[in-house]
Amino acid sequence: MLKIEHLVKRHGPRTVLDRVAFEARPGRVTAFLGPNGAGKSSTLRILLGLDRADEGRALVGGQPYRSLRDPLRTLGSMLDGSGAHRSRTARNHLSWVARSNGISQRRVDQVLEQVGLTASARTRVGRYSLGMGQRLGLACALLGEPEALVLDEPVNGLDPEGIRWIRGLLRAHADHGGTVLLSSHFMGEVADIADDLVVISGGRVVADGTLADVTHRYDTLEDAFFALTSDGQGTVR
Structure with a gap:
């Protein structure tokens, strides 16, 4: 389980996160939705130990991420694309990550095939399209065969074919007992696979529940998102 407990984060006088709290549970896809600047990436960075909260805490299986003995085998993540240097090839990047975490090189070949990059594994990352970079980032997240996946804007x-593919992959991961936390500001990409929704706006959680619970009063997920994140005058918070 991934547990976010009353996170507060400030940048000077501005409060970026205001007591943000929710859970992402095994066997379920949790969609973490909000407009740009709502606090999604700040929350995930704290969860992954890349930033510190002023108050509250974020736990992975009951522990802070930095306390995990084998982090890549517990939680795979993708923030800001692939994270690979433009001059390196996909194979070199994944091989380096694998060696640093005690993961076999055989697993590198497996994830390259899984994400559809086998044919371009020896191409420098600087020549990759945005979509190929996303696939490489996902390959890195999958490398340790983790129980949980945390992905920021993965599609x-x-x-369209790639979007359908990643939906299927994430759904299968959850159906086999894994935990998926998927951050996005696009409604269409999560409506078909999400079990639970957490909606954040202006640094605060404004909705948290199952897909049906959050959207039952609205015609579509898009309508629910707009109603929950706007200020009543059509301006997104």
Whole structure:
């Protein structure tokens, strides 16, 4: 389980996160939705130990991420694309990550095939399209065969076929007992796979529940999102 407990984060006088709290549970896809600047990435960065909260805490299986003995085998993540240097090839990047975490090189070949990058594994990352970079980031997240996946805007740059593919992959991961936390500001990409929704706006959680619970008063997920994140005058908070 991924547990976010009353996170507060401030940048100077501005409060970025205001007591943000929710859970992402095993066997379920949790969609973490909000407009740009709502606090999604700040929350995920704290969860992954990349930033510190002023108050509250974020736990992975009951522990802070930095306390995990084998982090890649517990939680795979993708923030800001692939994270690979433009001059490296996909194979080199994944091989380096694998060696640093005690993961076999055989697993590198497996994830390259899984994400559809085998044919371009020896191409420098700088020549990759945005969608190919996203696939490489996902390959890195999958490398340790983790129990949980945390992905920030994973379909950005993917074509319709790629979007369908990643939906299927994430759904299968959850159906086999894994935990999926998927951050996005696009409604269409999560409506078909999400079990639970957490909606954040202006640094605060404004809705948290099952897909049906959050959307039952609205015609569509898009309508629910707009109603929950706007200020009543059509301006997104």
